[in-house]
Amino acid sequence: MSAYAVGLLSNLQFGPDIVTYLQRIDATLTPYGGAFLVHGTRAEVKEGVFDGNCIIISFPAMAQARAWYESPAYAELIPLRAQHAQSTVFLLDGVAEPNYRAESLLAKLGVKA
Numbered sequence: 001m002s003a004y005a006v007g008l009l010s011n012l013q014f015g016p017d018i019v020t021y022l023q024r025i026d027a028t029l030t031p032y033g034g035a036f037l038v039h040g041t042r043a044e045v046k047e048g049v050f051d052g053n054c055i056i057i058s059f060p061a062m063a064q065a066r067a068w069y070e071s072p073a074y075a076e077l078i079p080l081r082a083q084h085a086q087s088t089v090f091l092l093d094g095v096a097e098p099n100y101r102a103e104s105l106l107a108k109l110g111v112k113a
Contacts, residue, residue, distance in 0.1 A: 002094035003062040005034070005069065010052030012085040021080040028077065032068035033060045052086075058094075065091045 012018070029035065038056040045051075059065040068074055069091065081087060097104065106112075 001061060001096045003059045003065040003091060004037075004094060005055075005057040005059065005065050005089065005091050007055035007057075008050065008052055008088040009055070009081070009085040010050075012053065015084065017080040017084055021077050024077055025074075028071060028073040029057065029068060032064040032071070034058065034064070034068055062091065062093055 034057050036055070037058050038054055041054060042052075043050055043054050057065075059068065069089075095104075
């Protein structure tokens, strides 16, 4: 099952550290099968408040997503980003079934429809 790393960045202060981060992050993703799905994009907010950038990186499975985030190569880059932006970063599993439907969650929760 695919997994995703999601980053929500606000108050980004673009400078030399961010340039270095951007130049080096791709090499940290390659060993884990990571690929950007969304990068450098401002969200079109429809509900709530978010004034920042959203990054979504796909991985073949949660094991690879965790291994990437915990890798020494990526750990070295985290301060370059974290010192220059307010960041929320999280990992999450994708849906398992190829034709997943929202109501599938009801069965997982034991809710009778």
